[in-house]
Amino acid sequence: MKKNKILVLVHPLLIPPENAPTIKNKEFEDWSTEFDVISTLENLGHDVLVFGLYKNLEELIETLKSFGPDIVFNLLEEYAGDVNKDAHVVALLEMMNIAYTGCSSKSLMIGRDKSLTKKILAHHKLRTPQFQVIQKKDKDYQIGQRLTYPCIVKCLHEEASKGIGQSSVVVSEEKLRQRVQFIHESIGDDAIIEEFIAGREFFVGIIPGKKAVTLPVWELFFDNSENPEKEFYTNRAKFNEKHRKKLGIRTDVAKLSASEVKAIQKMCLKAYTVLGLDGHARIDLRMDEKGVCSILEVNTNPNIGIHDEYALSANHQEINYSGLISKLLRAGFQRLK
Template sequence: MTNSVDPKNLGKVVVLFGGRSAEREVSLKSGAMVLAALQRNGVDAHGFDPAERGMIELAQGGFDRAVISLHGRFGEDGTIQGVLEWLNIPYTGSGVTASALAMDKILTKAAWISQGLSTPDYVRLEPGFNVDAVVKRLGLPLIVKPAQEGSTLGLTKVKTVEQLQAAFELAFKYDPNVLAEKFVSGQELTVPVMGAGNSAYALPVIRIQAPEGNYDYHNKYIGNETKYFCPSGLTPEFEAEVQALCVKAYQVLGCAGWGRADVLVDEGGKPWLLEMNTSPGMTDHSLVPMSARASGVDYDQLVLQIAASASLKASGLNVGGTR
């Protein structure tokens, strides 16, 4: 990970944050910290909340690049990426297709399975689904979650047959696409990945220890009881294996810029891919900055490097200082 980015070369930067998704509050925190880091380093950076300002204003802003700090729908699903491609504003993170693919957990799993990557078995749930068939295939406990939400919103750990329908109804409130997933008991890890294609590489693995193993919204963003270990404490050989798996998962989806893969290691020591985040959080509780620090890159340097990676994906054109 290179450390030298000249802030003067970044031009006029817009930081997109807030938005209309269920993760708006986290996005506001991420974006505010990213904006402050850019401004602290002399970058001509400006905040922009798409939920409060129109795309015409974005188009007329004269921005040289966009740093996406939006999470969830309309920010991480290819929507804003398509707008920025159309406006010819280079942006951070994955392109339209990879963003949309990674946002949909069902399509993500299908892509990974097609390439032989390990991810827990799953069933798509639709109204009127056969409860007994789902339990027979996946066993109990199992996980039910919306296919296109993040931050564990709408997620339920189902321990009994009787809980399954209510879990589906909760997830369905967030997204009409719902999946039931085989529960994997074990150690939770997360792995940031940077770059694109054959140049993609993983940052140090973070091992997560949440209260009672419950890494929910509160324990991610609000409480301070969750413990994070980076260095992870894994053997170097196993850490390298997990990193290689996450880089492959990132490449299969066509991700670019940066992302973060969530992994569970079962009691037999096998890693299982859970999901890929293409616009990870950048708050004081966030994990990509933690991993970067372990590799010798502080928060401000990380933000500058992410900003410098902005590009147009549809045309294949990288930033050259002008649009």
């Protein structure tokens, strides 16, 4: 790949510090993905400029004009604190005819709304848990009769397991209403209630291109848990090093038969296609005790740090990290052609 001028778009608080290369256990730092991507691009010989965007949209436009990047590597997950506005920044790049990595503004808007995603999946006969959305403005709401306990209460728009803890799984209407109130008041988001599926959890990364391809099915393990089928990926399980060691939390290639892998990958590619996605994505699923898989979430522009599931599964397929980053760059250029 030829050397390019690349503007890396990040949240200003996630710009890696100057001493980042000397810090141990970087994977638990908030800026770990940003460091992995930026350092890899630099090691590949690209001319890299890191830009921190919060509300300074005019400054971004001026920088795009003055720096003249060949492509923008988009690591943004919000704009001005609003997770629903990252798609607007991508729309700006589209209007300026600037190449960028990741999903288009349309894909980001679809992927960000878990309710809309589930409705589209269900329409196309792709299994997903029964759900109900409770908006912040809904003060006198009723729980749908189709929902059966246990349920899990999550944020409708937030990602990275924000707001998800052990109390998220509820077995009564009283606890459900308490958790909905927590999402509304403490997180500031609408709530989505889903039937909780006890079982195994999988992740399937998808690499974009003229023909999207799936990465190996990746599985979440709780080696030290007495009831791993009841565990799930809380915020603490993802990012708390001590908690991860205590429960033996790790991810690795899924222990499945070849036919099961093929079926899951086919299911994920269909989901990617019917949702009209066009950038890198990760699809999260759970398999119940009968071996039936349901799609939990479709993550547009998922975390792509070296230690994240997306990159780990790519590496298992003999795509090293530099190769993965280069593939995402090529996909961004291809879209502009």
